[in-house]
Amino acid sequence: MSKTQATVASLADHYLTWSPEKIAAFRQTLLSWYDAEGRDLPWRQDQEPYHILLSEIMLQQTQVQTVIPYYQRFLAALPTIQDLATVPEEQLLQLWSGLGYYSRARNLQKAAQQLVHDYAGVWPRTAAELVDLAGVGPYTAGAIASIAFGEAVPAVDGNAFRVFARLLEIDLDITKPQTRLVFSAIIARLIDPARPGDFNQAIMDIGTRYMTAKNPDETQSPLRRFDASAAAGTSLQYPVRQKKARPVVQHYFALAIHSPAGWLLLQRPTTGMLARLWLFPLLDQDELLTASQADQPDKTLTTANPLAAPAKNGAGQPTEPPSDPAVLLAAVTTAWQALSGWPTPLPLRDPHLPLVKHTFTHRQWQLHLLTAELPQVPDLANLPGRWFAAADFPAAALPTVQRKMLQALDLPN
DNA sequence: TAAACGTGGTG
DNA sequence: TCACCAAGTTT
Numbered sequence: 001m002s003k004t005q006a007t008v009a010s011l012a013d014h015y016l017t018w019s020p021e022k023i024a025a026f027r028q029t030l031l032s033w034y035d036a037e038g039r040d041l042p043w044r045q046d047q048e049p050y051h052i053l054l055s056e057i058m059l060q061q062t063q064v065q066t067v068i069p070y071y072q073r074f075l076a077a078l079p080t081i082q083d084l085a086t087v088p089e090e091q092l093l094q095l096w097s098g099l100g101y102y103s104r105a106r107n108l109q110k111a112a113q114q115l116v117h118d119y120a121g122v123w124p125r126t127a128a129e130l131v132d133l134a135g136v137g138p139y140t141a142g143a144i145a146s147i148a149f150g151e152a153v154p155a156v157d158g159n160a161f162r163v164f165a166r167l168l169e170i171d172l173d174i175t176k177p178q179t180r181l182v183f184s185a186i187i188a189r190l191i192d193p194a195r196p197g198d199f200n201q202a203i204m205d206i207g208t209r210y211m212t213a214k215n216p217d218e219t220q221s222p223l224r225r226f227d228a229s230a231a232a233g234t235s236l237q238y239p240v241r242q243k244k245a246r247p248v249v250q251h252y253f254a255l256a257i258h259s260p261a262g263w264l265l266l267q268r269p270t271t272g273m274l275a276r277l278w279l280f281p282l283l284d285q286d287e288l289l290t291a292s293q294a295d296q297p298d299k300t301l302t303t304a305n306p307l308a309a310p311a312k313n314g315a316g317q318p319t320e321p322p323s324d325p326a327v328l329l330a331a332v333t334t335a336w337q338a339l340s341g342w343p344t345p346l347p348l349r350d351p352h353l354p355l356v357k358h359t360f361t362h363r364q365w366q367l368h369l370l371t372a373e374l375p376q377v378p379d380l381a382n383l384p385g386r387w388f389a390a391a392d393f394p395a396a397a398l399p400t401v402q403r404k405m406l407q408a409l410d411l412p413n
Numbered sequence: 414t415a416a417a418c419g420t421g422g423t424g
Numbered sequence: 425t426c427a428c429c430a431a432g433t434t435t
Contacts (some may be wrong), residue, residue, distance in 0.1 A: 059431035066421065067431085100419025103434080137433045157431045177414080204431060213429055214423065244428080245416090273418070359426095360419055400420060 008178070012185040015168045026226055027192040027199070033222040034202035037209075039064075042071055044201070049123045049148040050081045053133075056140045057108050061101065064208070070099050081121075085112040093276060093397035100400070102275060107135025125149040138180065147197035154187035155200040156180055159207030165239035166211055166218075166229040175242045211235075247364045251285040253332050254356070254367045254405055257346070259374040261387035263411075265402075273360070274399045278386070281336070282367070288335050325350055332370060341381050346372045353408050358401040365401060369408060 018026070038044075041064065043055035054074060058067045074095050078084045084092075087109070096105040111133040115123065124130055126149070130141035142155035154160070161174045164183055172179040192199045210221035218230040229235045257264040257280075265278040329348045336346050348370050356367040377387070388396060393403075393412045406413035 056431065061419080061430060061432055063421075063430050098420075100421090101432085103418070104432090107433080135433065139432060143431070155431080158429080159431065175415095201431090208431090246427085275418095358419095360417095362417065 004178070004181070008181045008185050011172070011182045012189070015170050015182070016186045016189060018190075022226075023190055026190060026223075029222055029226070030202045030206070031192060031195055031198055034198055034205065037222075038198075038202060038205050039208075042068060047148050047197075049144060050084075051075070052144050052148045053111070053136075053140075054108070056143045057104050057135060058099065060104060060140070062099065066099070070095070081112050081115055084109055085116045089276065090397055094395060097277075097397050098400050098403070102277060102399070104135055106276075110134035111136060123148075126151055127153045138184075143200060146191075146200050150196060152188075152191055152193040152196040154184045154191060156183050156187065157204065159204040159211075160187060160200075161239045162213065163203050163207045163211050163223075166216075166235050167223065167227050169228045169232070169234070169238065171238070171240050173242055174239045245362070247359055247362055249364045249366060251366050252282040252368070253285065253288070254279075254369050255281040255283070255332070255336060255346070255348070256369060256371045256405070256409055257281070257374065258372070259377045259387065261377040262389045262392075263387065264385050265388050265396075265398075267384045267386070274401075277397050277399045277402070278388070279399065279402045280369075280405055281339070281385075283332060283335050283339075288331055329370070340378070340383055342378050344378070347374070348372050356401075356404050356408050358404055367401075367405060369405060371409070 041055075043051050045051075055067070055071055058071055058074075077091070077095055078087055089106070089109070092105050092109055093102065096102060099105075114133055115121065124132075125145065127138075127141040127145035130136055130144050131138060133141075136144070139155055139157050142153045143157075145151040145153050146155055161183060164170060164186060165172075165174065168186070170183070170186075172182060174180075174183075190199075206221060206223060210217050210223075216230075216235050218224055218227055218235055221227065221230075224230055227235075229238055255264075264281065266281050268274045268277050268279060270276060329350065333346050333348055336342075336348075349372065351369065351371055353369045356365075356369060358365045358367070380386075390412050393406055398406075398413075403413040
């Protein structure tokens with residue numbers, strides 16, 4: 001046994017001190033409650049592994065009520081794993097548009113292709129094998145293995161962390177990878193080998209219904225007599241987790257360019273934020289600053305330069321865009337000309353719309369919208385662009401931040 | 414190990 | 425307005 005395994009096992013022993021009788025009573029209480037009060041969710045209609053996989057991927061860091069309509073629409077469009085394996089990426093991203101964490105969609109398709117090609121359509125039935133699928137980590141592998149195939153393995157998600165941290169007063173930092181192993185070892189001792197999928201899903205339902213993060217209702221929980229932190233009045237102290245960093249603010253100009261062919265959107269690069277989705281052209285204010293410096297190497301940049309990036313005040317401290325409108329438009333025009341290679345300068349206008357703000361997990365975008373109406377359709381040349389009819393926006397592969405910009409411009413979204 | 418990766422809800 | 429959270433995985 002490795003040092004890590006020994007540590008994990010001893011920690012599990014430390015936090016889980018229930019007798020075999022208490023463990024049996026816990027299973028009985030939990031599953032009886034689940035049979036009577038468990039939620040009726042679309043992905044609980046059957047145990048099709050494809051249905052379980054799809055729901056579990058969509059549910060990663062995403063709430064049930066958000067997922068339900070996406071799940072229904074996705075399955076209606078792609079009823080089988082073969083359909084998913086072969087669908088064009090554009091349609092895949094259309095189906096995922098607005099759900100976030102878009103790499104999930106591309107990993108999901110990759111997993112489908114692995115299943116069809118590498119596994120010849122025969123599903124691996126254990127968590128140990130399922131983690132080899134793209135986008136399937138320890139939690140999702142455990143969920144699929146237990147729910148679809150009846151393997152007695154834990155599925156340690158945020159609910160399981162919260163529920164068991166409170167029941168057993170586990171004060172380990174759940175953001176540490178080692179901690180997952182301890183929870184997994186504890187749950188492996190508690191899980192009902194006869195009904196592992198129901199056990200895992202029952203914990204999720206309890207976590208959502210009674211043992212919520214903010215306003216727990218633990219006195220009504222069927223597990224109250226197993227709940228040490230509720231007895232001690234310390235529920236809200238669990239689970240313990242490291243604080244997250246605040247998002248960094250980034251300023252962009254967003255160009256809403258319209259021609260007789262429609263509105264110009266650019267496809268994002270293959271990697272990074274919003275990969276492969278479609279957005280108005282964005283110009284980073286800091287890069288614009290760099291470019292204007294390069295054009296005028298003899299001039300020293302001062303804070304009076306209207307294009308100077310606003311002082312970094314940190315997240316949540318909105319800063320003003322450059323103040324001189326004429327200079328601003330000229331600089332953006334120059335930058336766009338360099339980027340697009342278009343011979344004619346862009347007739348940019350500033351409609352003075354409110355800044356569009358959009359906060360991601362780790363950064364905030366502040367978008368200053370500028371518009372341009374072109375009498376003729378310019379050549380896209382090497383731009384990764386496409387002209388969209390306004391009527392096509394609602395069904396397109398757009399991220400939410402793009403829909404916010406469309407809304408600000410009073411366009412369909 | 415820590416950072417990247419979306420969005421919507423809540424107090 | 426803002427911090428925190430929600431059925432996490434990848435690099």
